[in-house]
Amino acid sequence: MNRLNHLPTLKVDTTDKIAFIYKGKKYYGAKGDTVASALFANGVRIFGRSLKYHRPRGLYSLDGECSNTCMEVDGIPNVRCENTLLKQGMVIKEQNVKGSAENDMMGFLDKMDWAMPAGFYYNVMHKPAMIWPLAMKQIRKAAGLGKISPDYEMPGKFDEVFLNTDVCVIGGGPAGMMAALCAAEKGLRVILMESRPWLGGFFEYRSGVYKDRQTLHDRALHLANEVKAQDNIRLFTHTSAVGTYNNNLITGFQIGKKEDVFDERYIEIRANSVVVAAGCIERPLIFDNNERPGVMQIGCALRMAKTYGQLPGKRCVFSIGHDLGLEAAIELHDLGLSIACIADIREDGQDTVLLKKIADKKIPLLKGWVATKAHGRKIVKKVSISSIDGQISKTFSCDLIVASAGMTPVTGHITVALGTLKYDNHTGFFLPDQMPEKMYAAGRIFGLNDPISIEASGMLAGLKAAHDCERGSTGSLGEIREAEKVMTGLPGPVRGTKLVTAPVKGRKSFICFDEDATIKNIKQAIEKGFDVPELIKRFTATGLGPGQGGIPGHNLPLYVARYQGLPDVSIRPTNVRPPLVPTLISTYAGVNHKMFKTTPMDEMQKKDGGVFRNIGVWQRARYFSDDFSCKKEIENVRNNVGMLDGSTLGKFRLHGPDAVKALERVFVSDMSKLKQGRIKYSAMCNDDGCVIDDGVVVKQGENDYYFTTSTGRAGQTVEWIRYHTRYDGWNFAMVNLTDSLGVINLSGPNARKVLEKIVDIDLSNEAFGFSEYKEFMIADTIPIRAMRLGFVGELSYELHVPASFMKSVWIMLKEAGKEFKIQNFGVEAQNVLRMEKCHIILGQESEQRTNLLDVGLGFLWDRNKAEAKTVGSVALRQAEGDKTRFKLVGFKTENNSRAPRDGALIVDDKVRGYVCTARDSFSLNEAVGMALVEAELSQIGTRLEIYEDECGDDRIYGKVVAMPFYDPEGKRMKM
């Protein structure tokens, strides 16, 4: 195709050819082409087939309002070719066709519409019931547009940026540019987002006069240059704003240029104030076959010529309701398009200058006329038009119908941010009513059409947005009043057409292209009782397709109101939801971050063969070999000495005159008698008495305490204590030391011998006994807090070490332990070791309803604390003596049978409890475990019937035994 050359508005460079593959064959487009404009230049008119009826679909719009030009590009489904730039080597395929878009074997469905009224699938296909699964399979196959393979790997680079600005302007047309310039002149930081690859919006492709002898196109260039010259305007072209959230958080995505390091980039902007100048799209004209290839919107037809250098047809009929249609007819006529007729919906009110030009050029114009039917089986061959009342009609042969009922403001950015709209009878628009805080609309959104008015409105919005950022200064208030005054002297919003549909029955008049919903379907829905647009949307799927409300958004509420004979005031717009432009999941994902915390020992443990797992917010070494039963690790701790990295424990300092009170509020124990140097094990409950945390408390000094929490609770502890003391006015302070201190657990009968080698203090049992706490230095340099604990049931030292010294101490211990063959042990070995000792882990031996008494920790609870009001104590008092509660018991299996799996049930004719942890114990040579069972079953000697998943009729039996299983007197940890 020969393209129009030498137009100043062209965005294509026909001398620079770009090769691409379409349906397996090589074609060429020009640099600057979109995929759709390149295909159009190569004679493609049918781009795909529609969802339901497989009707042929062609180029209708250029800004992605519908899915007509959705194709598969480089394996990515549902790409809107009309605004996707062509790249060298792109592979383009048709979607949703059997055969080709040209000859689709499913095309017969278009004749079956009588069998598929709105919501027909709810009324058929379930009788008899057995046909439904088969029918469903067919529905699934028929539904959906594009295809993606399960092993598809998305190529490309995706970036993300998070920005902060004073004013964010959405829309780089004349109003948006004016707003940005105004705000920028105040010295503010401005971000301007424009979804097309260039600035200029409504002016950019037009040759009409702006003022004096300057064309609109020149004016757009001039403004764009001014914007680019402003250092404090950060310009994002080819960037769609897709979401507006609370407090002016704006999200969007940018398409990368060739030289950019990303293909797409997620953008999140926190703006002080926002200007929405997103302009208008066109309101589709509804008539029979109104989506036949060859029917185009005004902007599409005009920009195909002015931007891409292609005449969109040879002989054309216009059916329009807006001056832009007249202007386009004149321009396209001058470029060589033969115009058979212009049918203008409006009886009057056209721009007189345009009317004169049309008369001068002898283009036939019929006022009060509208297209009623596009003819032609696959592409437009003829069109029928009629007077609006349908009384007189004419037919013209043509290959192009430029059709548009009027304009529709793009208000999604406002409504998504909770702004409201109101139907306006003059413009026929849903106009902004209540704007979100610090958000201003500008330009054509209000129905303005006059270039000067559009700019003035941008200026006003820019001043208002800037004023919001000037922190109380009233400097620009005067300017705002001035700008408002200017606005009142300029042409206001233009009158819009009210026509919703041509005088047709509507069987083939599509209100929503993507979902193949016709006017007839809407009527059917209303008759069935779906009387509000939101329900009709759901029932007919109107506006729920890939283009969302782009096509039906404005027409649906208008039509529904008209059909029901409702007054204007009751017309409400349908909901618009983000993302305002469909956005790739890979773009949203941006750069995927790994968010886990690692301990200071991470690397060294990995070197030692640690198998790591995510545990809460941490990554921890769970095993140190492939043997997940951890036999060697366990035996080493029982018989020798091992080291565990316990750095993930929550660690806190709590100090101040009211420290004891605060501790007693959340911990169930009496803390007042805690002696310096001694360790107190205690637990925390919630208001239901359910045990939520356990740990140890030590007294470091007067009114100065150090305590630990479980790994999982560390993040919430400070807030928990603050919350539960919020009304008391107590004087205490907390420091979360979790990340600044590491923990090494040195355990096993040889632990003392190892530790002795690196410390100077007396470690004998008399000098540093069980349940005692000591602070000392290693090598006069490293401050250590050491605790004699026995979680795993052996002689143990828990060393709390500054994180920065963790590696050093770890290495020292390893060196010192060499002669004993000291080994690492991981979280799973610890789990078994402590289970043999019946030391509980919360979350494992408890669930959300398990209270302190249930797990046998009632002895920790001091009910006589003076100022207590201990969290959970009311509930605990209630629970005392309640025989219906679960109890934690120990059990051994009968007849040497293996341990049941964790989570197995304790049953009789119903579920009576479940197994918390059970293992074949290497230390005891039998299978032992702990279970939560109903109190009735908790007596020693009770036989437990254990039901495992997939066990069928087989059961494992166990017997309740005394706890702990290992070293019941606790000699080993006290030695």
Added chain:
Amino acid sequence: MFLKNKPMWGKKTKLKSSYDVVIIGGGLHSLATAYYLAKEHGVTDIAIIEKNYIGFGGAGRNTAIVRANQRTQHNVPLYKEALDLWPVLTKELDYNLMFNNCGNLNLMHSEAAMKAARMTIATAQFHGVESHLIDAKEAKELVPALNISEDITFPIHGAMFHPPGGVVRHDAVVWGLAKGAAKKGVEIHQQTEALDIGTKNGRISSVTTSRGVINTNQVLISAGGYSAALIYDMMGIKLPISVLTIQAMVTQPLKPVLDHVVSSGAYHCYANQTLKGEIATGAHMDPWPNYTTLNTAHYIKHQAEALSEFLPCLRGVRFMRIWGGLADMTPDMAPIMDGNEQIEGFFMDCGWGYFGFKSCSAVGKYMAQFMATDQCPDMLKPFALKRYEEHKLMGETAALVNYSPDN
């Protein structure tokens, strides 16, 4: 299909001055209760009072997943019955509810999660509900798009596969039940707001609406996320419910690629493909109580990050719509169903969190029985409000849940 279209839930009628039963809320639980009251108990003089339109709230905002793999024996039978009712209701209502019995695959990302799943699975199997623990490879065979490599944030250890579950077309259930109830004489009053409940001599006497006062002896509030506020406003009963906005979204439609519902606790994300071909995905609740139903920038991004990891082919797919609804969460993630307890003739059915859709059919049946007989059916007894006063939470979740610092 060739017949002339008739209004599915009757012509708009005037509000009468008295009804036997008034149900506040036009969602699924209300419609189902009304339907069963009329069908099984002959109580047809019922007014459903809906402020917006039927299915406006959670009924139209959920992601339509149904399953019966709850954790405890109090819950499993109820959900099992609900699951069994979909084909029955399809037939009874003569309305295709489009039950896609595709099965649910719940991914596990740690040994601890596998253990938790085992208990849930054992409970299901013990109650005759099919559910299995499978390993990562088996999961991949079911869902070829799954990424089972070790190189993701939460590597997949295995999954709970629950074949009887699936997806039901949520809107169809609303319309079908409305149709069924209306056919039996139930009146559905949309665009009508309930303003107050009157009592006399210790029992319910009336409901004041925006269209007039109704005399009645029985009121049910089952207004989804708005129930707790309504019950407090009208009855002064403070419920242990936190209301949070929960979001969900869909991608553009695709040819079949996901044959099962896939969910992941660690990624906080579930995904299933609707019959229309969209990937419906969601799960996130705001971390603070609110009634806004607003979307957040953070969440759609989070969801994209999650999906890119465990279903990486979806990186080439576009999100097209996100929306929010309300989840009314109780501290034990089990609902509150009660009646004649706080005041004679007053019933409530709320606190469903995000389980309201999958339970609606069975709950309607039992709430109807409760209201018609004034006797609480055994099935509903564990869900009485009293359990919170007695600090006896249900064990529906393994871990503690937190919506606010005081839980």
